[in-house]
Amino acid sequence: MAGEHVVHSVDRRLGGTKLAGLVTDTAGARPGYRALAAAVRTLLLDGRVPLHTRLPAERELAAALGVSRATVTAAYDLLRDGGYARSRRGASTWTELPEGSRPTSVAAYGVDDGDEDVIDLAVAAPPAPEGALADALAAAAAELPRHAPTAGYHPYGLPRLRAAVADRYTRRGLPTLPEQILITNGAQHAISLTLTLLGRPGDRVVVENPSYPNALDAIVRAGLRAAPVPVTDTGWDTALVESTLRQAAPRVAYLVPDFQNPTGALMEREQRLRVLEAARATGTWLLIDETIADIALDVPAPAPFASLAPHGVAEQVITVGSLSKSHWGGLRIGWVRAGSRLVTELATARITTDMATSVLDQLVALRLLAGIDDVLAERLPRLRASRDALAAALTREVPEWRWRLPTGGLCLWVDLGAPYASALAAAARGHGVRIEGGARFGADPGTHEHRLRIPYVLPPHRCEAAAARLAAALATGLKATPPAHGREWVA
Numbered sequence: 001m002a003g004e005h006v007v008h009s010v011d012r013r014l015g016g017t018k019l020a021g022l023v024t025d026t027a028g029a030r031p032g033y034r035a036l037a038a039a040v041r042t043l044l045l046d047g048r049v050p051l052h053t054r055l056p057a058e059r060e061l062a063a064a065l066g067v068s069r070a071t072v073t074a075a076y077d078l079l080r081d082g083g084y085a086r087s088r089r090g091a092s093t094w095t096e097l098p099e100g101s102r103p104t105s106v107a108a109y110g111v112d113d114g115d116e117d118v119i120d121l122a123v124a125a126p127p128a129p130e131g132a133l134a135d136a137l138a139a140a141a142a143e144l145p146r147h148a149p150t151a152g153y154h155p156y157g158l159p160r161l162r163a164a165v166a167d168r169y170t171r172r173g174l175p176t177l178p179e180q181i182l183i184t185n186g187a188q189h190a191i192s193l194t195l196t197l198l199g200r201p202g203d204r205v206v207v208e209n210p211s212y213p214n215a216l217d218a219i220v221r222a223g224l225r226a227a228p229v230p231v232t233d234t235g236w237d238t239a240l241v242e243s244t245l246r247q248a249a250p251r252v253a254y255l256v257p258d259f260q261n262p263t264g265a266l267m268e269r270e271q272r273l274r275v276l277e278a279a280r281a282t283g284t285w286l287l288i289d290e291t292i293a294d295i296a297l298d299v300p301a302p303a304p305f306a307s308l309a310p311h312g313v314a315e316q317v318i319t320v321g322s323l324s325k326s327h328w329g330g331l332r333i334g335w336v337r338a339g340s341r342l343v344t345e346l347a348t349a350r351i352t353t354d355m356a357t358s359v360l361d362q363l364v365a366l367r368l369l370a371g372i373d374d375v376l377a378e379r380l381p382r383l384r385a386s387r388d389a390l391a392a393a394l395t396r397e398v399p400e401w402r403w404r405l406p407t408g409g410l411c412l413w414v415d416l417g418a419p420y421a422s423a424l425a426a427a428a429r430g431h432g433v434r435i436e437g438g439a440r441f442g443a444d445p446g447t448h449e450h451r452l453r454i455p456y457v458l459p460p461h462r463c464e465a466a467a468a469r470l471a472a473a474l475a476t477g478l479k480a481t482p483p484a485h486g487r488e489w490v491a
């Protein structure tokens with residue numbers, strides 16, 4: 001049967017107590033069978049319960065929830081009927097996704113309903129710089145024939161692009177050789193490739209809470225366990241980062257020190273030095289995501305984190321970068337900067353997944369990188385204007401919301417004052433706004449339901465319209481809801 005081998009090859013199981021905790025978060029205490037089935041479906045779609053996971057035995061879940069076994073049996077039947085579960089030889093029940101379903105992580109990217117009037121606030125990524133992109137594309141097209149007689153596979157990346165990325169680090173104060181650079185299909189590829197290479201299932205990874213959801217999902221997918229440390233819009237509690245590193249002895253710490261997504265926080269120099277020292281002491285790899293570093297709106301662009309690393313810890317710092325925020329996410333060009341031996345290991349690993357990044361895309365990236373200062377000189381004032389327009393409109397429309405104006409990055413991390421972000425996000429859909437509730441960014445289930453991440457990547461008038469629509473959605477009256485997102489790890 002198609003897909004059967006997938007179910008057999010993954011051996012993840014979810015305990016009754018764990019699922020019961022997630023379900024009651026989602027459906028309220030002691031759900032009936034329909035509510036139970038609906039809760040499991042939600043958990044599956046938003047990623048808290050992974051696909052192809054063995055659900056607890058009916059008796060076990062019934063006991064954990066304090067409901068009758070018949071309730072669980074009926075709920076599992078409903079899930080099976082809807083295509084959300086499958087049973088094997090009458091024994092175990094596994095999670096499945098029916099054809100046509102759209103998990104939250106994928107749905108976040110899809111304004112494919114063709115409705116141009118929908119304001120998309122679900123993704124904090126700016127549109128492409130059209131003129132620069134057209135010029136780079138024309139130059140790349142002219143150059144492509146020189147590459148056509150070769151096989152065109154460059155697992156490490158096109159040598160000239162590696163050299164250009166290395167050169168930019170060197171100019172920013174971090175001497176870098178081309179062999180320290182691996183070109184990837186965006187920063188996300190770089191993150192998941194690195195996590196998979198460095199981590200073994202069960203290893204701990206320190207993460208910020210909240211953080212970039214796709215990186216959190218990559219940690220779950222690699223079978224790693226997140227050890228969250230809080231970060232707020234005022235920044236990091238460095239003592240807590242240090243003690244978590246000491247106590248969890250994590251294999252990796254994934255940090256976004258520059259205009260952190262979603263809080264916009266910028267890590268201070270002194271804090272960076274302390275994190276480096278703590279990582280040296282525990283032998284932890286630092287996976288530093290600098291995807292947003294170029295979007296410095298009110299402060300000078302931060303120097304690369306690794307430029308502060310003293311000898312002896314420098315080789316533990318792995319830096320990830322990307323053209324997605326300076327230019328365009330649709331390019332899918334990112335990179336890793338690391339020691340050359342690690343770069344070789346990453347290149348070897350990436351061959352088994354994607355072989356190499358497209359030569360044409362890399363030629364485009366080469367041109368764009370050459371003109372990055374000009375693109376940023378145009379982009380940053382626009383983002384500043386959009387940020388300020390959004391902040392002013394929100395102050396006008398929803399004076400009870402609070403936020404701290406970030407000095408860089410692409411979004412406001414708004415405190416709603418009460419946990420109703422999921423209900424607001426759902427209501428906003430009816431007012432032509434796509435947005436994620438704050439819990440989507442939570443590294444711990446149950447956190448950030450009182451927060452909303454509002455990107456300001458659209459022109460000022462669209463940001464103002466977005467604020468008005470959110471206020472209209474709010475005016476419809478919302479009930480505070482339990483968290484609708486978060487992540488759960490199953491062994």
Ligand SMILES: Cc1ncc(COP(=O)(O)O)c(C=O)c1O
Pocket residue numbers: 124125185186187188189212256261289291292321322323324329333334
């Ligand atoms: C912190 C962070 N890391 C990585 C990414 C993914 O970047 P890319 O498009 O290069 O894969 C994003 C995009 O939103 C991000 O905010």
